[in-house]
Amino acid sequence: MSKHQRTLSDTSIIQIRIFFRKYPALPYVLKWLCISLIIGALVGTTSAGFLQSLEWATNFRENHLWLIAFLPVAGFMVGLLYYYFGKDVEAGNNLLIENIHDPKDIIPFKMAPFVYLGTIITHFFGGSAGREGTALQMAGAISDQLTKPFRLDKSERKILIISAIAAGFGSVFGTPLAGAVFGLEVFLIGRIRYNAIFPAFASAILADWATNLWNVKHTHYHIDFIPKLELLPIVYSVLAGIVFGICAAVFSKSMHWASSLFKSKIHYPPLRPVIGGVLVAAAVFAMGTTRYIGLGIPVILESFEKQLPLYDFALKMIFTIVTLSAGFKGGEVTPLFFIGATLGSALALFIPLPFGLLAGMGFVAVFAGATNTPLACMLMGIELFGAECGIYVAIACVVSYLFSGNNSIYTKQKIGEAKNRRFENFNDKSFSDL
16 A cells, blocks of 8 residues: 555544544444344344234134133143243243343343244133233344344343334334333333433334334224313323222232242142143133133224223233233233223223223223333323323323332333332332332
8 A cells, every 4th residue: 555545544534533523423323223223124024923923823713712622732832842941031021121130141042932932822722811022022032142243242232122122012013102112111110221212212113114014914993082181081081090000000919929829839830821721711611702812902992992891801801810820921911901991991981081082091001000111101002092192191101100009010120210209118129029
């Protein structure tokens, strides 16, 4: 290289350094945009395939109801799979949250196929479960494999897992804004990790876009009538939020109690879903309906169209608690949507608000109380039902969050900022410590 060429090269390097000094955020943005593009493409495509598989499994089961009789056998197979090959990934969503707090080993990739297979089997044979847990675990396991190629340190790996959660949630429900905030909010109550805000939003939006490119359709909900914002409707919304918060607390406590009961009474883990499967299958055939198993999307839609009876939400809660506590795979969130929407619709018997609005409020507010993510749930309500109901949804979510108390479906969730002074002594503890 000639002296002139060296001079030009040195000048170019100096100019680049000056440029980056003027725009210090640019390297960060470019790096995480690159990572988010990969996360979005992989997670969005995975979510699309999962949603299609879930739809097929649900339709096949509904057309061949005799399959429900084999739910105990299916549970035994899932139990064996995790007992002998998946003990290190059995913690599921709690493993993701734990790695955000204290990153250790790379999350094993096998978590993705294991939870996918376990969830499809659960729905195929008639368990009552959701899909969020599966989407988050697949997203986390896939995305965490990028840690070594991109040479991410511990702090950056936390951001990576937050982005994966945001992408999984946003793509599986078609709510990228809620997904991003959920990823930022779920692991630490009362605080948000702002250094992950760009990767979380980029990953969630790109993952949702990738899912849509596969022509996967999400469920659409509609609230027919939203009353004018006045004092009485606000008061009624607060009352409804209190009920939703209590419901969320009951669900969380019951899940932990039932899980402990299965573990204390049945020492061989693969037998737990066998017993749970027997209970669920027997109840389905005794009642003569599949209304309370699977995702329950038709019933959720029904709650927006007419006033439903009070027992719908209670029965779905029981079916879900038995299914998931016994060791079947899936998520709690879609069942929580069912529980909240049907409870809200039924509350129209006592609270003079439109049943459709109450269903929408309950849909997100019970979820907000059970996961301690009120901001994400507000955004989800706006994304799913429209901005017109935003204030009512926000009131219900905030009140539910407060009245759900010190409870969560995620045991590794930590309290960064107490909800009120009563809980200040619990700061920086996880729910497994309480």
